[in-house]
Amino acid sequence: MAQSFLIAGFLAQKRRKRTAEESLRQKTEEMDQFFDLSLELLSVANTDGYFLRLNPAWERSLGYSREELMTKRFFDFVHPDDLDRTHRAVSTLASQQRPLHYGNRYRCKDGTYRWLEWTAVPAGTLIYAAARDVTERLKKRSRFGSTGKSLPT
Numbered sequence: 001m002a003q004s005f006l007i008a009g010f011l012a013q014k015r016r017k018r019t020a021e022e023s024l025r026q027k028t029e030e031m032d033q034f035f036d037l038s039l040e041l042l043s044v045a046n047t048d049g050y051f052l053r054l055n056p057a058w059e060r061s062l063g064y065s066r067e068e069l070m071t072k073r074f075f076d077f078v079h080p081d082d083l084d085r086t087h088r089a090v091s092t093l094a095s096q097q098r099p100l101h102y103g104n105r106y107r108c109k110d111g112t113y114r115w116l117e118w119t120a121v122p123a124g125t126l127i128y129a130a131a132r133d134v135t136e137r138l139k140k141r142s143r144f145g146s147t148g149k150s151l152p153t
Contacts, residue, residue, distance in 0.1 A: 041116065041131040047094040049073035052126070061133050063109030079105035079113050093122040103134070 035042055035055050044053040051074055054066045062069070062077075069077070078086045082104035089102045098121060105113040115138050120129035 038130075041133065043127075043129050043131070045074060045127045045129065047090060047122075047125050047127065049075050049090065061108075061114060062106060068109075077106045079107065081105075089118070089120070090127070093120055093127050094125075096122050098122070 035053075038055055039057060040055075041057045041061060042055040043051050043058070045051045051066075051070045054069055056066070058069055059065060064077075075083060075086060085102070086104050089099050092099050099118075102118040102120070103115060104118070105115055107113055114133050115135045116131040117134045118129055118131045120127050122128075
């Protein structure tokens with residue numbers, strides 16, 4: 001009789017585990033679809049300067065494949081005039097603080113640069129970030145003679 005209870009308990013535990021695994025798989029698929037469909041440039045990076053995951057919007061915006069972007073340090077794509085600002089932002093994130101607002105220029109595969117406006121959150125040695133390409137907005141602003149700094153740091 002005790003053996004029957006043990007077997008029933010084991011089967012119930014196995015069923016709960018399988019249900020939890022299926023639920024986790026389904027939620028992961030949902031998040032992957034959300035990540036892949038976003039028009040924003042979404043990324044997971046580390047504080048060493050490497051992208052670990054990028055959504056397809058990066059390819060559309062910069063012209064590089066995600067693999068090309070992930071094999072080099074992301075600092076390699078930053079405009080030379082924005083490197084210090086970018087290093088400071090990553091240092092801030094590495095110390096588990098959140099920068100208020102941050103922008104820089106990223107080099108496209110064709111050699112041009114796109115202005116990106118960032119929001120990022122640290123999680124240990126990982127950085128979860130969303131960037132918006134604001135290049136066209138800044139071009140329009142400059143055409144209409146707007147003054148002031150383009151992107152606050």
